[in-house]
Amino acid sequence: MKVRGYAAQTASSPLAPWEFERRTPGDRDVRINIEHCGICHSDIHFARNEWHFTTYPCVPGHEIVGRVVEVGPSVTRYRVGDIVGVGCFVDSDRTCNSCREGLENYCESGPRMTYGSFEADGVTPTYGGYSTQIVVDEHFVLSVPSSLDPAAVAPLLCAGITTYAPLRHAGVTKGSRVAVMGLGGLGHMGVKLAASFGAEVTVLSTSPSKKADALRLGAHDFVVTRGEDALTPLAGRFDVVLDTISAVHDVNGPMTCLKRDGTLLLVGAAAEPLAVATFPLIMGRRRIMGSLVGGLPETQEMLDHCGTHGITSDIERIEPRQINEAYDRAVRGDVKYRFVIDCTKF
Numbered sequence: 001m002k003v004r005g006y007a008a009q010t011a012s013s014p015l016a017p018w019e020f021e022r023r024t025p026g027d028r029d030v031r032i033n034i035e036h037c038g039i040c041h042s043d044i045h046f047a048r049n050e051w052h053f054t055t056y057p058c059v060p061g062h063e064i065v066g067r068v069v070e071v072g073p074s075v076t077r078y079r080v081g082d083i084v085g086v087g088c089f090v091d092s093d094r095t096c097n098s099c100r101e102g103l104e105n106y107c108e109s110g111p112r113m114t115y116g117s118f119e120a121d122g123v124t125p126t127y128g129g130y131s132t133q134i135v136v137d138e139h140f141v142l143s144v145p146s147s148l149d150p151a152a153v154a155p156l157l158c159a160g161i162t163t164y165a166p167l168r169h170a171g172v173t174k175g176s177r178v179a180v181m182g183l184g185g186l187g188h189m190g191v192k193l194a195a196s197f198g199a200e201v202t203v204l205s206t207s208p209s210k211k212a213d214a215l216r217l218g219a220h221d222f223v224v225t226r227g228e229d230a231l232t233p234l235a236g237r238f239d240v241v242l243d244t245i246s247a248v249h250d251v252n253g254p255m256t257c258l259k260r261d262g263t264l265l266l267v268g269a270a271a272e273p274l275a276v277a278t279f280p281l282i283m284g285r286r287r288i289m290g291s292l293v294g295g296l297p298e299t300q301e302m303l304d305h306c307g308t309h310g311i312t313s314d315i316e317r318i319e320p321r322q323i324n325e326a327y328d329r330a331v332r333g334d335v336k337y338r339f340v341i342d343c344t345k346f
């Protein structure tokens with residue numbers, strides 16, 4: 001089945017129109033007409049081979065919302081016409097301990113990523129959501145709450161779950177003190193979600209111009225991190241610092257802002273190592289916890305939570321021809337707060 005999309009052909013070439021094949025839906029597959037796809041900073045790292053494992057052509061996109069147009073004979077959960085979502089992975093071994101616990105994102109055989117992996121045949125690359133259609137096993141398809149704007153739901157499939165899962169895992173609840181570092185796609189969802197759990201939220205940002213937005217999104221405080229002593233007044237303050245920064249940055253200053261036994265939740269995936277000083281870590285028995293998106297049950301739980309609380313992403317809608325410009329703007333931190341591609345225009 002021929003599908004239109006946008007692909008990067010090399011690490012340095014701009015994304016451009018490209019046609020490729022999707023598999024014919026099997027027994028348990030759902031064929032989805034993609035309507036919206038968010039632009040995650042991971043798409044940019046990947047398309048530009050910043051993590052050094054990209055194969056080309058590369059069709060990014062793992063914040064997918066669309067409409068079911070065909071279901072295989074054994075599909076039970078979805079019907080033609082349903083609005084559904086697909087996130088960062090489209091299969092896993094389903095038998096390992098992680099999969100059995102509903103943490104397919106930590107599949108011990110490695111989850112099959114929505115793009116940049118291989119299909120079950122082991123040779124056909126997976127291609128992502130910057131395209132008109134996708135075919136996915138129903139087990140890896142999410143139900144989108146009907147009360148929410150589908151375009152603004154798309155970023156929840158990555159930015160939403162990537163912040164929801166570790167905040168929950170770290171026990172963030174009413175009265176927790178949470179700092180969110182980096183007010184981008186992930187960061188702005190982290191603010192909304194932590195606030196919806198009843199936490200007191202502070203944004204730590206390099207961009208003074210984002211203060212009003214941070215407060216509107218639900219933050220109680222906003223601190224600009226540039227400058228020698230910027231973090232000194234925050235020493236020992238937070239239970240959790242959610243670090244969503246996409247580039248190499250200092251984590252030691254933010255670490256000192258944690259209480260004893262506090263946790264730095266690292267979800268940002270800078271391409272180069274971060275330097276961790278020993279003293280801020282050992283002095284307060286503090287810890288660093290990494291986290292990769294979320295499993296299917298918690299992703300559905302997050303979507304349902306967002307449905308109940310009326311939470312979506314703040315988005316800028318773009319057409320496919322604006323993707324490269326959007327990448328450059330995202331790298332500059334200039335996005336309010338997620339670009340979402342109109343995939344009906346490919």
Ligand code: NAP
Nearest residue numbers: 041042182183184185186205206207246247268269292293
């Ligand atoms: P984004 O929208 O570009 O936001 C990143 C924010 O980080 C920027 O808005 C900026 O916020 C801050 N920032 C950027 N460069 C900085 C620098 N040099 N120093 C300090 N702060 C800087 O990116 P995103 O889509 O939210 O993704 C963030 C990171 O998370 C990426 O590395 C991405 O690959 C990763 N990610 C991880 C997972 C996971 O499962 N762990 C999932 C998705 C994405 P301010 O202007 O407020 O400073």
Ligand code: ZN
Nearest residue numbers: 040042158159
């Ligand atoms: Zn992502």
